[in-house]
Amino acid sequence: MDTNNEVNVGVLSTLKPKVNFANKMTAKPGQSWGPRTISDCQIIFVESGTATLTLGANSYSINAGECVFYGANSPHKLVSSNSNPFSFMSIHFDWNAESPEPIHPLHGIKDCQLNRKVATYKIKIDEQREINFPHYFVMPNIESLFANIVKEYRYEEPGxxxxxxxxVTQLITLIIRNEINGNPSLGERRKIAPALESIRKHPEKNWTIQELADISGYHPTYFTSLFKELIGYSPKQYLINERIKKAKLLLLDAKTVEEVSLKLGYTSIHYFCRNFKSITGLTPTEFKLQSLEL
Structure with missing residues (x-):
């Protein structure tokens, strides 16, 4: 662990996570775990009832449909409600491990004081974006994925x-998507939703910052800053990304690269090819040939 309590997990696409333990249970009234630390990481999904998680200096009241996460050596205490004890599913996991074989977390549990700092886990999404894995989050339709993990762990069928x-890779990825696009930032993202929708519908248009800011009702300088803060890209880079997404589809059917370039609003095929390769690692021609071979 880094001394500044930041753990750089690595690049999302190269992670090899493994489950160490998965369980489903109903706590007794007032039942508690901790204060303690664990040697791996843990995600908890609350099915019903209420509990309180103290994580370092912060406390969370967690209810049905809500999730919490904490990592290795992060001081925490989990207490079930006396009047409304909670039922939950819990997953212990490591971010990166060559072997997928579980290592039970029991021997890594230690008593501790709650006044220590909690680790922040940073994950690199791509060359331009990095996010902190959330300690608290709400996700729709996630219960079945937790249940499948618990089932696989319990029954130990071949493979x-x-x-x-x-x-668990799917779970981690969905949590990250939720953090980027989901409920925590939904209110803020609504501010630029008209601009996002316009770019997605018409990526072939050479949108200016002024036009996109006007659509959203903001001054161009504020709009640009807000857009980068919420999306992780500048409006220009987001437009390029959307164009290349559409280009991948068009290249499957188009006869020539020039045809796709023109449809997406490029006045220079060389600029289109440069954009395409910077994002995909392939030239449009290489992508088209690869798709035909597959």
């Missing part, structure tokens, strides 16, 4: 460790 790796 279960590989299935568990796939399921």
């Amino acid at each position: 279960f460790t590989f299935i568990l790796r796939g399921l």
